[in-house]
Amino acid sequence: MTPELINILNSVVANATPLVIAGLGETITERAGITNLSLDGSLALAAMFGFVATLVTGNPLAGLLIAMLVGALVALIIAVGDITLRQDQVAIGFVLTLLCADLAQFLGQDYTGSRSTPMPVVKIPGLSDVPVVGQIFFSHQAIVYFSYFLIFAVWFWLFHTRGGLAHRAIGERPAAAFARGTPVNRLRYLYTVLGGALVGLAGASYSMAIKPGWSNPPVMRGDGWIALAIVIFGGWHPFRVVLGAYLFAALRALASAIQRSPDIQIPLVLLNGLPWILMITTLVLVSSGAIERLTRILPRPVQRWTRSFLRSDPPAALGTRFEPD
Amino acid sequence: MKSRTVLQISFFILPIIVSLAITAVLIVAVGSDPREVFEAVWQGAFRNSNAFAGVVNFWIPLVLCSMGLIITFTAGLWNIGVEGQMVMGAIFASWAARTLVLPPPVLVGVEIGLAMLGGALWAGLVGLLKTRLGVHEIFGGVALNSLANVAAIYLIAGPWQPPEGGSAQATAPFPADSLLPPVSAEFPVNLLAVVIVFIAIAAVIIALRGTRWGLELRATGKNPRSALLLGVPTTRSAVSALMVCGMLAGIGGAYRVLFTYSSLRPFVSGGIGFLGLLVVLLVAVKALWVPFVSLLFAVILAGSTRLRVALQLDQSLAGVVQGMLVLLVLLANGLRQRFMERDSRRPEAETRDYPLITRPDTEAENV
Incomplete structure (x- = not known):
């Protein structure tokens, strides 16, 4: 592998990190039956707060903490609105999308255009010396390593613990879970807020690590929607969600590489449309009708595997309210 | 009591x-200082007839979008794509304004007609993605919004640039004959557009309350499965609701290019479509309230343009x-x-929100 390609792949991993963290956060929330639609706004608001808090206190940890708090708070509003006040979670999420984006721009106006030094790159001794793999995956900022940890933590939690079983149950069959003594709505609060905190962390990972600084419009504009689509593409499974995030970042890198190459003349603006075409295409693909038709072209042994891999069934109770009595 | x-x-x-x-x-x-901010916004909206015309010029596209959204919300649809439908309307109207040579009244009619077509097509795409391909209208809408903006920016910076070179900020101004004329220099508002707004308000209210189509939309919005079982063509209602909303949003987009800017600009919708969604959420889908709440929002929007100048x-x-x-x-x-x-x-029966994925194989849940 050429050093150039390794460099590109290394930056793909870095650039995918916010999407990985936000996608996992949203997976946690949606697995509990609630949709946090506010991502496109809350990412920006958390990014702004994290950046400014770091700048003011000089302590990146304070920035990360504030950003997570902001993300959790936005999610809490959705939980209160949906669970306790019985309002449409999509409506509240959408209003928060717009409100948070405007709040970020308004409150961050004095910092627009500021940059800061990114978090330092930490090479993991031993692992980073492994040729190719070490260079791609193990010479990054700390937050990237945290995202690796998060992938396995979420997977292990959801599929290999009792708590994870209850977590999935309240998103699939809340009535049954309730009958077995699971406090459905209390857990929904918990996972919505927890997922929101991760969304906040994802926001901070833009403004403090991957693209340090605060600008208008913010660098992550649109990524919140991408993250929401990645969760669907990922079939609410942490591994596939992460795969989606990496694939997306890779295709973005490919697009910008095409744009830089002198042989292919595609106007830059048209490449900006690529993520959105990609988003629609993948969503069409995971909706079962399209897959059925597509898989029929493939050789028979691959068919079943492809179908089960591309299937994307939402948690059965996603978006529904649960009233205990 | x-x-x-x-x-x-x-x-x-x-x-x-x-x-x-x-x-x-x-x-x-x-x-x-909040008092200074209030003062600046008030001045921005009401300091003279010119400032108030600015309010009306936001109000016109905002009411058009909101009335369209009343239709889609009635059918139970989240038409976030309304922004892109506005932009598409603006692009189609701009094409006519740049290209066609016709007597002014005919040209304006053709421009508005094409804007409606553009908006309806873009909205129809959202409907197609939803009903045939199982992509929830929120995602289809968000993606098509961005794609409409990409198309506009591409046209401005590329094919529609004057040969001697122009800017990426706007196309060259359209010929005077293709534009909507202002009432007067002191109150620059277009009368025809105001008339269209009132017709739109009346038409939407009548269509929803007094026609079979409106009844079908309401049935679809309330409970798509029972509506389908009772013989309502739910797919058709959903797509037609979106397309009518797209038409109204398209006129709104046309107003932005044919009056407000006299040229096509990037992000020409200026967030007015999203604001329309807020209006309709605020009035809880009650059509009669739309013009008033829209006026309030237009005052805030127009007034706040002064914040930068007055208070930085x-x-x-x-x-x-x-x-x-x-x-x-x-x-x-x-x-x-x-x-x-x-x-x-007890409270009313449990309301069901729309999960963010739909499946084309179960007809009834498509809507």
Whole structure:
């Protein structure tokens, strides 16, 4: 592998990190039956707060903490609105999308255009010396390593613990879970807020690590929607969600590489449309009708595997309210 | 009974006061004075007839979008794509204004007709993605919004640039004959557009209350499965609701290019489509309230353009006030319902929100 390609792949991993963290956060929330639609706004608001808090206190940890708090708070509003006040979670999420984006721009106006030094790159001794793999995956900022940890933590939690079983149950069959003594709505609060905190962390990972600084419009504009689509593409499974995030970042890198190459003349603006075409295409693909038709072209042994891999069934109770009595 | 009325009124006023109070705190937080901000916004909207014309010029596309959204919300659809439908309308109208040579009244008619077509096509695409390909209208809408903006920016910076070179900020101004004329220099507003707005309001209300189509939309919005079982063509209602909304949004987009800017600009919709969604959420899909709430939002929007000049404040404050108000009204609604059910019976049947994925194989759930 050429050093150039390794460099590109290394930056793909870095650039995918916010999407990985936000996608996992949203997976946690949606697995509990609630949709946090506010991502496109809350990412920006958390990014702004994290950046400014770091700048003011000089302590990146304070920035990360504030950003997570902001993300959790936005999610809490959705939980209160949906669970306790019985309002449409999509409506509240959408209003928060717009409100948070405007709040970020308004409150961050004095910092627009500021940059800061990114978090330092930490090479993991031993692992980073492994040729190719070490260079791609193990010479990054700390937050990237945290995202690796998060992938396995979420997977292990959801599929290999009792708590994870209850977590999935309240998103699939809340009535049954309730009958077995699971406090459905209390857990929904918990996972919505927890997922929101991760969304906040994802926001901070833009403004403090991957693209340090605060600008208008913010660098992550649109990524919140991408993250929401990645969760669907990922079939609410942490591994596939992460795969989606990496694939997306890779295709973005490919697009910008095409744009830089002198042989292919595609106007830059048209490449900006690529993520959105990609988003629609993948969503069409995971909706079962399209897959059925597509898989029929493939050789028979691959068919079943492809179908089960591309299937994307939402948690059965996603978006529904649960009233205990 | 009396305490109930008091409760109703306080739940109406509470969110307004709280959202204004929070906004005031935020203004203080960025080091400004809320009274000065209020003064600047007031001046921005009402200091003279020219300023108020600015309000009306926001109001016109905002009401058009909101009335369209009344239709889609009635059919149970989240038409977030309304922004892109506006942009598409603007692009189609711009094409006519740049290309066609016709007598002025005919040309304006063709421009508006094409804008409606553009908006309807873009909305139809959202409907097609939803009903045939199982992509939820929120995602289809968000993606098509961005794609419409990409198309506009491409045209401005590419094919529609004058041969001697232009800017990426706007196309060259359209010929005078293709534009909508202002009433007067002191009150630059287009009369035809105001008339269209009132026709649109009346038409939407009549269509929803007095036609079979409106009945089908309401049935689809209330319960798509039973509607389908009762013989309502739910797929067709959903797509037609989106397309009619797209037509109205398209006219709104045309107004932006044929009057407000006299040229096509990037992000020509200026967030008015999203604002329309907020309006309709705020009025809880009651059509008669739309023009009034739209006027309030247009005042805030037009007034806040003065914040930068007068106080060096970012005009995103307008979005903060509007968003805060809608959020608190929604939350206060929930609070009120909780209070009400204490002294009355059980709450209404459980409402089901729309999960963000739909499946084409189960017809009834498509809508």
